[in-house]
Structure formats: C-alpha cells, structure tokens
Amino acid sequence: MLLRRYLPFLEWARSYDRATLASDLLAAAIVTIMLIPQSLAYALLAGLPPQVGLYASMAPLVAYALFGTSRALAVGPVAVISLMTAAAIGRVAEPGSSDYISAALALAVLSGLILLALGLFRLGALANFLSHPVISGFIFASSLLIAASQLKHILGVDADGHTLVEIAPALAARIADADALTLLIGLASLAFLFWARTGLKPLLVTVGIGPRSADLLSRLGPIAAVVAAIGATTLFDLDATGVAVVGAIPHGLPPLTPPRIEPQLWAQLAGPAALISIIGFVESVSVAQTLAAKKRQRIDSDQELIALGASNLAAGFTGGYPVTGGFARSVVNFDAGARTPAASAFTAAGILLAALYLTPFLQRLPQATLAATIIVAVLSLVDARALGRVWRYSKSDFAAMAATIGGTLSFGVEAGVLAGVILSLVLHIRRTSYPHTAVVGQAPGTEHFRNMERHKVVVSPEVLTLRVDESLYFANARYLEDRIYKLIAERPTVKHFVLMCPAVNEIDASGLEALESINERLKDAGVTFHLSEVKGPVMDRLQRSHFLERLTGRVFLTQFGAMSILAPELTRRTLTAKPEPQFLAERKGLVR
C-alpha cells in the first residue's frame, strides 16, 4: 500500500499493453524533437553550457515517470526556472567557471531535497501563499526579463544583468557594436517563429493536413528554424565571420555528479532553492491538473512534490540543473497521445540518443536562433489583458500584482515574489480587518432579518442586532469591538445586544477575547449580550472556554427565536404585518 502510494507507476504499469506503448512512443518522439532545441536554449538562458540542458532532460524525466501522478506532464528545463537559476548562482559564482556549474548542481539537489521534504510532510499548502495575481504578475515580469536578457544574443553583443534596470542600460551602451549578420539571423528567426505560431497551422490545414496534426506540426516550428539556421551557418561558414554559435557539445552519457557538501554554498543557495521549488511546483501542478481534468484523472499534489523532488535530485546527480513540469511540452505530449508517464521515460531515451549522435550537427547552431526561440516562447506568456482583468475585478489584488511586476523588473525575481507575497498578506489582513457588518431588523410578514440600511425592516428600540459577515479573528476582533461600542454609545435606550453570526466560520483566541471584553463592557454599561445563529463547529469550540458561563445573555438558535423572546410583542406584530412586495417576490425566487 505504502509502496503503491509513493510509486504510482506500479498502478499503471500493470495494465500497460501494446496499444498504450504505441501511443506513448509516438508522443515521446514528438516531444523529443521539440525538447532538443528547448533544452539547449534554456541552458543558454541559465548561463550554462548547452549539454547541461540535455542532461537535465534525461534522468529527471525517468524519475518523474516513476513517481509522478500526472499521465501527461513533461518535466525538464523551463524558462522561468532557468532565469531564477541564473539569478541565484550568478551571485555565488562567475558565469562560465566550473564553480558556476557545480553551483547549478547544488541548486538542483537543494531544490530536490526541499520538494521531497514538503511532499513527505504534506506541506504543499505553502504554495498557497502565492496568490494568483502574484503568480501571473511574476510570469508577466519574468517573461519580459527573459526576453530582454536574450536581446544580447540577437544583437551579438555582451550585456549581462538580472534585472531590467541592469539589462536595459547595458544593451543601450552596446547597441552600436551589434553584429549585422547575427542580427539578420536573429530577426529572421524571430519573424519565422512568430509566423509559425499564428500562420503555420492555417497553412497546413489549407494544404490538407488534419487540424490536430497541423496543430502539433506547427508547434515544431522551432525545429525548422534550428535546422534552417544550422544549414545556413554551415553553407556560408557564418561562424567564421563572427556569428556566435553553440559550439562543440561533449557527446555521451550524462556524467555522475554526486553533490559536494559545501555548507556555506548551500546556505547561500537555500533561499533561492526554496523559491525555485515552490514556483516550479505551482507551475507544474497547475499544468498537470489542467491536463488531468480533461480525462477526469486525479493529481495528488503531495505525491507531485515527491516526484518533482526526485526529478531535481536526479538532475543534480547527473550534471543537470533545476527542472519542473513545462507547459508547452506537456500540452504537446498530451495532444500527441501520451497515455502514461512511460512516454516521459521514452523521451529521456530520445534525448540520450540525441546527446550521443546529434551533438556534432548542433555545434554550428547560431545562439541568435536559440535566443529567438526563447523570446517567442516567453512572449506568448505575456498577457497584458490579464492586468486589466485583475484591475477591474479587485484593486487590492492588482496592487499585489503590480508590486510583483515592479519588484521583479527592478530588483530581480526573488525580490519581486517576496514583495507580492507580503503585499497580498497585508492586503488580505486589511480586507478582513474591516468585516462587513449590518444592523438588522425584521422584514414585516416574515421571520427574516435584513440590513436596516438596505430594506424596510422593523427594529426594536431596546434590542440592537448586529450581523457580522466574517470569521472573528485577530485582524478584525478589535474593529468589531469598536463598532459595537460606538453603536451602543449612540443608542442609550438599548438594553439587549444580539450578535448574529450566520457567516462566522471561526472564532480564534483573539476573537474570543473580544467577545469576552464586549460581554464585560456591555455589562458595565447595563446591556445584556446575546448571540444568535452560531454555527455548530464554532459553538463546539466556544464550549471549550468559560465564555458561555460568563455570557450575560443567551445563545439563540435563530435570530427570530431571539427576537421572539427579547421583544415578543413587536416581533409578533411584525410577523403578522403585511409583507413588502419585494420579500414576496424574493420568496418565489424572482429577485436576487
């Protein structure tokens, strides 16, 4: 049982048959072709040698096939994680040095250990701190950052930096040194790739290819660009004239790289590794869930943490760098018909073949073309309309999003995410600090109690009822006290105060303290304190304190019950009064 929980492949492997094998093999072939240029490009983005990208696309995929619960997820190097890797290891080692590569390995190992720990202790909920506006703001800003960081390859100049504030002036200073041939290749690649995204599929359909195949083929545009660019470079000997190419890639199996224990390095990388783990997990699990839902399959988030942890450990032990589930390649895998994670293992085998036999052909691939594939891929993630949607829906969510974008562009990826997370927390606390409350009265002819500011209702001069539409916890306990004291101070005739709690899902120790203060202070002021419509679980918890013994009033099951006892005559008279037409209509479900 335990084994089956932690090794989901035992489940699907039992019913693995020839038809499934055929589907998985086809999907793996297509994903392999797509993954070769991607893994080279993302290694370039991370500032690592190209073969590291290939290594990160072998062992991690096998690890995911063993531990993962998604049938279609394709793990490997992805753009955002590559950018974060560059930022993290760029601080502790010089790009190009062997320390830089071993820092990347250490980052993968650390990230793997963190993900494993989160999975084993079922702490996936930590990802909940990343609100949706923070994630989409982060994707937005880091995509812009990635695109900007690749412009140097298109121009053929040196211009490094981890923030837009660093990159933009560096590029501006070097723009006059741009290499004309490199620029030509870069712009041609960009133009072709943008067209392939939008124009290729309709063209393929026109020439008689079915829409699904056309869709898949059009996603292989980068391969066509890569092949054409290699061809042109070879034909015109462009690398000899100064066009930067990928260069010699060592061929062969990935190296075994047991991590060196370096406490100081690990301490420096722990923070970035944690952030990379959580962002990678959020990205991966949302892709996995989207694909699983299409077939009514289930994703187990805790097991996904374990699977991604195993993948990153595998990357760290075999010369790779941090990996996670990629969106584009998982969709291709799904659409190409992958039925089990075995497709992932077959993809790893495909990449291994490429590393063994294809590397000589790749060495004359211009970096400008790889940069173009990155730019086109990430710009498709930039969704400016999402900003408008969030702005219209909620200003405070927009503020968190804007803080993330501004922080990421100005101070880098880690600062951006932290700014967004902290602001979301502060704004959430602020929002729930001022809960919606309403003084309610009885709607004539009914047993209903409504907001007296919105409806024609009857209130008693001696009984004041306040409905609170939020759980009572530390952030709003004080506000509620304030509000009640103000109401009571304004109404000298009040003898009974009823707190109506139909939307109170929780009362924490601060909320309890507030209720106790209210009880004491109302007693001092000669007002009896009652509760009504308290939910079962909240009541259970209150019974574990001494509050109910000290309460000067009673706890009523319903607000109508409370008023029937506290102001019986008025309540009876109101019940038999002619109802407002609005309430009659509402009863029949005619109005909201």
Add this chain to the structure above:
Amino acid sequence: MLLRRYLPFLEWARSYDRATLASDLLAAAIVTIMLIPQSLAYALLAGLPPQVGLYASMAPLVAYALFGTSRALAVGPVAVISLMTAAAIGRVAEPGSSDYISAALALAVLSGLILLALGLFRLGALANFLSHPVISGFIFASSLLIAASQLKHILGVDADGHTLVEIAPALAARIADADALTLLIGLASLAFLFWARTGLKPLLVTVGIGPRSADLLSRLGPIAAVVAAIGATTLFDLDATGVAVVGAIPHGLPPLTPPRIEPQLWAQLAGPAALISIIGFVESVSVAQTLAAKKRQRIDSDQELIALGASNLAAGFTGGYPVTGGFARSVVNFDAGARTPAASAFTAAGILLAALYLTPFLQRLPQATLAATIIVAVLSLVDARALGRVWRYSKSDFAAMAATIGGTLSFGVEAGVLAGVILSLVLHIRRTSYPHTAVVGQAPGTEHFRNMERHKVVVSPEVLTLRVDESLYFANARYLEDRIYKLIAERPTVKHFVLMCPAVNEIDASGLEALESINERLKDAGVTFHLSEVKGPVMDRLQRSHFLERLTGRVFLTQFGAMSILAPELTRRTLTAKPEPQFLAERKGLVR
C-alpha cells in the same frame, strides 16, 4: 469642526465646572503620589537617570490632556516600554553615557512621529497584526524579563543583559558577591509590597475605612515602602555602607531638548520605535476602552494615535523617553474620580512640584526598593492560567503565544514579537487554507440542505452539491479546486455540480481564477457548473468579471431552487416525504 476633531479638549472644556475641578484635583493628587516612585523606577529599568522618569511624567501628560479622547487615561513611563527602550538604545549607545540619553530622546521623537503618522493616515489597523495570544505572550515574557533584570538591584551586583539567556548566567556568576544589607532592604521591600497588594486592603477595611478608599490607599503601598526605605537609609547611613541609592537628582524644570538630526541613529532606531509605538498603542487603547465602556463613553482609536504621538514628541522635546497609557495608574485615576483629561494636566503639575522641591528627599532612596516596586508590579501581569486557557481553546493560537514567549526570553523583545506575528499569520493562512466543506443533500420533508455525513439526507446521483464554509481567497482557492476534482473523479455519474456559497463573504482574484478553472475543467469532463446562494456583494463583484458569461451552468438564488430545476422529480418527492423528527424539533428551535 476639524479643530474639534483633533483637539477633543475643546469639547469637555466648555462644560468644565467647579465640581469637575474638585474631582480632577483629587484624582491628580493621588496619581501624583503613585507616579513619583513609578517614574523613578521605570527610568531605572530603562537604564536612564531617575530625573528622566520625572520629565517623562510632565509634558507628555499635558499633551495627552489636549489631544486624548479618554477621560481617565494616565500616560507616562510604563514597564514594558521601558524595557523595550533599554533594549533598543542599549544597542546603539553605552548605558550611562550622554549618547544613551540622547538616543532615548531620539527614540521618543521617532515613536511620536510614527504614532502621529499612523493617526493622520488612519492606519491604526496595523495593530491588528498583533493577535491577542501574541500580546499576552509578550506581556508574560517581558514581565518575567523585567523581573529578572531587577534582581541585580535586589542583590546589589552588576549583571546586565536584554534576554533571560544573558541575564541568568550573569546573575548566577555574581550571586556570591551579593551585598547583605542591600538584599535585606530588597527582600523587606518585596515582602511588604506583596503583602500590600493582598493583605492591606482587608486590614484597612477592618479598621473602618470604606472599601473604595481602602482600595485606593492599598495601591499607594509603594509610597509607604519608599518613605520607610528613605527613612531607614538616612537613619542608619546605609548608603555609606555600600547600599546603592538613587543619588542626587537635578531639581528644576525639565530641559528643552530639540532633537538632533542624526540620520544614521534614526535609521537604527526606526524599527524598535515602530514596535514600541504599536505595542504602546495597543496597551494604551485597551486600557482606555475598558475605562470608557464603564461610562458608555467612546474612544476614537485614530485620535488616540495622534494623542500618544503628541505625548511622545513632548517627551522627546523635554528630556523624557517613550511613554504610553499605563494600566495601574489609569485605573487609580478612574477610581479616584477623574472626570476629564484635565486631571492628567494637574498630575503633570504635581510631578513638576515634586521635581522642584522633593528631589533632595529622594536621593537616599535605595535602588533595591525601587527594583522591588518594579518586580511586584510586573509579576502581577504574569498570568500563567491564561496560557492554559489559550491551550485549551486553540492549539494554533497557543503556538503563536509560545513562539512569542520563547522568542522574547531567548532573543529579546523584538525577536519575540516578530516571531509571534509571523507565526500567527502563517497559522491563520494555514487554517483558512483547508476550509470546511460539506457535500449536502435535501432533508426529507423540508427545503433544507444539510451535510450528508451528519444528517439523513437525499442526494441525487447526477447532481453533486458542495457547500463551502469560508471566503474563497488565495490561500484556499487551490484546496477547493483539488477537493472538487477529487469528488468529481470519484463520481462518474455526476452531470451537474453546484457550489453552495452561503458563507462565502468574499472571492478574490485567486478565488475567481479557481472558479474559472473549475468551470473549464468540469466542462472538459462533461459536468455543468452551477452556483447557489451567492451573497449580494460577492455577486456584484463577480459581475465585474467575465466569469458569469462563461459559466456553463446558472447562479441559483437558493439551493432548493437549484435542485428543483436540476433534479425536479427527486426534489419534489423528497419535499413531500415524511420529515425526520430531528428537523421538526429543530424548526421549533428546540435543538441546536
């Protein structure tokens, strides 16, 4: 109008009459007598010369009288703020140096500016981040810390430190050097003061003094101890034999001390000043509210921030150090009959008289006696039973409290509060990350829908309804998605899914995104997605997004309405079935 809002004294000054004057004068006289030893003792606790305590009890009281909204609050030096002051300025200057005193002034000015800013921008809600368990844990731990820090005066040895971890070994190392006479005075003072707290009042009542006067008189125990200790020191010339005394106190008016602009010092003190401001504000406003409620008076928290800000600025400009509203002295002020903040101003005048004419008598006061008054005062704040109450009521609140206590004792006051605040936030997010949800069904014979695990209800095989008992926001949006996909994956016959939202008070952008994902993924799985019982404000906000246009199903006003349309026959049959006796009883309000 604006003037009256920011200067509340304009309100009460208009109706000030001879009777009010008499009451205020009497209260002021009693508070002055109480405040003289207190202000000396708390200055000692802050590591400052005794006259600084007196200065902090003059101008700040006048400032509060002008700006404050509480009629009974008595501001001045208090124990916890004195401890925090010692910790904050001990890091930037050597105790006993003139830099130490000017750092205390700078801290008061900074704290005043922060409080003023919070008040003017109405940001008092920042105090909401301090949950009740954090505050009471902080008071608990800092009281222990204060008591421990005063033991050196009782023993007559040197032993400094800002944490228990520092103080305990320092004391243990010096215990052999204890001065016998100092110890005798210290223990005698402690014994008398503890007895005065509990035994004096009954004694006074026995000898025929009325209970209210006896209560007031017994609170003046420290004065008796001080007078007796001065008498003994003078009589036996104890200070010549090595008993540490307060020493010469410069007499006269408080000095004018315009703050020096020292950006580096201010930057170092900004964090501690912010914490001192917020803790002082929370303490002060809760005392003020307790006293105001007894007379159905109102406290305006934002104006209180301004008043405390003015008080601290006044302290900083007149040789004092950070102040706030004190609990014990405010209660004495209230009980002694203070009717307006004028009592505060009269108290300031009393302290001024003391500073002018009483200081020669105070110079032979043993420090051991002052330390004893501090120890007895703070130990009365240590409420170990509160720990048990919080433990029984909520384990997560207890965790936040324990973190605050542990952090304060081991790493100091600032680390303790921060640890508590961060843990409360994390635990709050965690709690709301897994909201209570229930699959509901129709109770036979009724239009009610209840949790199918708790009640005998009827559910349709084709319509699944989940009630969620929490607002949907970033922390729980992902959990809800997970829960729904799992339910749907387990129930292949389901064609309609209804999310019942009677307790959803808010849906933020992450919640909206979750609903959109659910809608899309259920569509992929061939399930229609409906909502029911969505609250008005939540519906208003949803209408600002495109969600309702894309929703595959409908939004129903009531759950009964939803079922009448989605599973009409079953619903009708269930409505006409014989109701369970429990629901009949519940309807009549007989059971909870």
